[in-house]
Amino acid sequence: MHQENKIYLASKSPRRRELLHQVGIEFDLLLLRDAAPRGPDVTEIVLPGELPYDYVSRVTQEKAAMAWKVMQMRKLLPRPILAADTTVVLDQQILGKPANRDEAIHMLTQLAGKTHQVLTSLAVQHAHGLEAITQTSEVSFAPLTDAQIHAYCLTTEPYDKAGGYGIQGVAARFISHIDGSYSGIMGLPLFETCKVLRQSGIFIP
Incomplete structure (x- = not known):
């Protein structure tokens, strides 16, 4: 891939980095602030009455626009x-990243034996505008025992992931259908990422 086909990735997620490497997309990291004295560059607070789809789309587009400003600065x-x-959604309720073990246990207890939605929104800001798309998947969890949930929440896996689980990790054994x-x-x-990057002028064979 030629130098001009390189992008910036405005995400700290190691999984997103792995996925881009998987399909041969070259990138440099351009990270936004989470906290610092002036606060985060983009707050991820759900607005009153905001639906999950609208929330995840808005936050993603704000991240892309802010990263573009940082690039210019x-x-x-x-x-x-x-x-x-x-964003992980169960019965129109957004399940974020659990702050502690009790929250992780509560989330997994809610998800057990049910089907929920995973909404991933992506946005590409470029010189001529913004391309964005939100993809929705459905994930079905088998019924789980308290012992299974507690054992899983003793691992490090639930705590940096929306919904308190990672499909690519130990939690794969809980998932009956996607x-x-x-x-x-x-x-x-x-698939959607490559489509949006092509629309943004990146050459992807």
Whole structure:
């Protein structure tokens, strides 16, 4: 891939990096602030009455737009910027990243024996505008015992992931069925990502 086909990735997710490497997309990281004295560059607070689909789309597009401003402020070489956000939804309720073991146990207890949705929104900001898409997958969990949930929550896996689980990890043994994009559930739907990058001027064979 030629240098001009490189992008910036505005995401700290190691899974998104792995997925881009998997399909041969070259990138440099362009990370936004999470906290710092002035607060995060993009807050991920759900607005009153905001539906999950609208929420994940808005946050992702705000991340892409903010990263574009950061690129310009730092006088970096202009390239398309990819941002993404993943939200787990059960009965129209957004399940974020659990802050502690009790929250993780509660989330897994809610998901057990039910089907939920995983929404991954991606946005590419480039010189001529913004391309964005949100992909939805359905994930069905088998019924789980308290012992299974507690054992899983003793691992490190639930705590940096929306919904408190990672499909690419130990939690795969809980999942009876998926309908949609496996990579989207991981955090970046690759078919849609390649489509949007092509629309943004990136050459992908």
